[in-house]
Amino acid sequence: MINYMDDLQLAELEHDVQQHGKPDLSFFETYYPKLSRSPEIQKTYALISKIARSNATVLIQGETGTGKELIAGAIQAQSLRAQQIYVTVNCAALPEHLLESELFGHERGAFTGAVSSHVGKFEQADGGTLFLDEIGDMHPSTQAKILRVLQEQAFVRVGGQRTIHVDVRIIAATNKELWEEMESGRFRADLYYRLNVVTLHVPPLRERPEDILILADYFRRKFAAEIKKVVGDLDEETRQLLSHHAWPGNIRELRNLIERAVLVVNPNHEITAKDLALTGKDYFAAGGRDRRREERRGPNLHTLNLEELEKTAITIALQRSKWVQKDAAALLGISARALNYKIAMHKISHSTWRKNAVPEP
Ligand SMILES: Nc1ncnc2c1ncn2[C@@H]1O[C@H](COP(=O)(O)OP(=O)(O)OP(=O)(O)O)[C@@H](O)[C@H]1O
Ligand SMILES: [Mg+2]
Incomplete structure (x- = not known):
């Protein structure tokens, strides 16, 4: 087989593996851009190195598991703030009221259980970088507050009075299509445009099959x-x-x-x-x-013979709809009458069907 790693210093790879912490980051930054055969990935990397050293807000979009978190880390590592603090927060992991306190902190007595004051992630990240992961899952009221910090680099702790000023670079990621979230009213348009200064679209693996092996x-x-x-x-x-x-x-x-x-x-x-x-x-x-x-x-295509594929699709649809032809027809996107015809053609039968049963319209 083609040995993709022959031209790489394997010693370095082994070194990466021994380093606890972020072994993938090194492969990702050092080797993957050189090895990847995907033009999309090449473009993404070129953009990463261009934008890393600015303070621009970066939005990373891509399906689950495409490497968004890794890219965020790579941007931070190449940025002028590489030596400064890197704080990450998963916006989807916390319920709404906890997320606000997590992000902005709270004063003592701000809510039941707030027995002491708490420094939020924005304050912790002062001078450094804040990675807001799963930003598409944020409640509208938190979105409004985030927008304010992005615009003014200032916020108020939950239950607080004092405005706190910070200097934070934001990297955000989401596996949702933020444009669609905005169109459907779940994501604020003003925040979308504020975040969308630099957007990296990470292609799913099936769109870069040349990289799988x-x-x-x-x-x-x-x-x-x-x-x-x-x-x-x-x-x-x-x-x-x-x-x-x-x-x-x-x-x-x-x-x-x-x-x-x-x-x-x-x-x-x-x-x-x-x-x-x-x-x-x-x-x-x-x-x-x-x-x-x-x-x-959906099924893996074991054949490209259309007739066989049709029979397989019909059988699966029937199994899923517990052999109710009307429901199976809906799954298949054809009329019950057309399905009935095809069932006869492919000689599919099932014990629950009366002889010569005609599906209800
Ligand atoms: N180019 C790459 N090289 C090596 N490992 C990678 C690469 N891209 C992703 N990975 C690995 O794949 C896994 C998923 O990556 P990551 O957590 O960054 O995905 P994600 O896009 O943030 O996913 P999610 O939306 O589910 O949070 C991690 O274990 C990561 O190390
Ligand atoms: Mg992630």
Whole structure:
């Protein structure tokens, strides 16, 4: 197989692995831009290094697991504030009232349970960088307050009077399409435009398939080095499977899959399809949870023969709708009459159907 990492200093990789903390960040910053074959990724990196050294607010958008947190860290690490404090807060993790106090702090007695005053994340990040993760999940009232800090670099603690001035660089991330959130009224337009000074769109893994095997090989080496196990390459079938998987969980999913494969593969052996926990294929027909996930995602195309695909789609739709033809037709986006015709054509039958049953309109 093509050995993607041959031209890299593997010693450096091993060094990364030994460094506790952020091993991925180093790979991500040092190697990935050089290794990636995706023009989108190249563009993203070029932009990262251009904007890192400014104080501009950065918004990172991308599906779950695409590496937004890593990019935020990389921007901070390359910024003029690299040596200053880096504070991160997950806006989705806290209920509304706690989030405000978490961000802006509170005075003693501000609310029941506020027995002492609390310094919020904005104050903690003074002089440095604040990473607001999952910003698309924020309540409108918090959005209004964030907008004010962004505009004035000033805020008031919950239950407080005094205006506190800070100097904070903001990096925000979301896996929602913020434009759509704004259009539908869930995200404030003024905050959207304020955040949207520099936006990085991280493409999902399925849109950069040229990078799948590069990353897979990196994770294989990384996890093998971590547990000091000699692990062979990915065999041909495995590489085919990885290349054609849809990766709804993006790089996180790939990472977890390879970590597991490295654990279960026999030492000194190649990684084979059975070492992967990918579902959908016959030999992966295990795990109920994975199968449910697979169902949501839709079937893997085992053939391109349209007639066979149609029969498969109809059968799956019928199974999901408990063999009620009317519901299955709705799932398939065709009329009940058309479904009935196709059922006869494909000779599909089920014990719960009366002989010659005609679906209700
Ligand atoms: N280019 C990359 N190189 C190495 N590891 C990566 C890369 N991109 C992402 N990862 C890894 O994938 C996982 C997910 O990345 P990260 O947490 O940054 O995703 P995210 O976009 O913030 O996801 P979410 O929206 O779910 O929070 C992490 O373990 C991260 O280290
Ligand atoms: Mg994240």
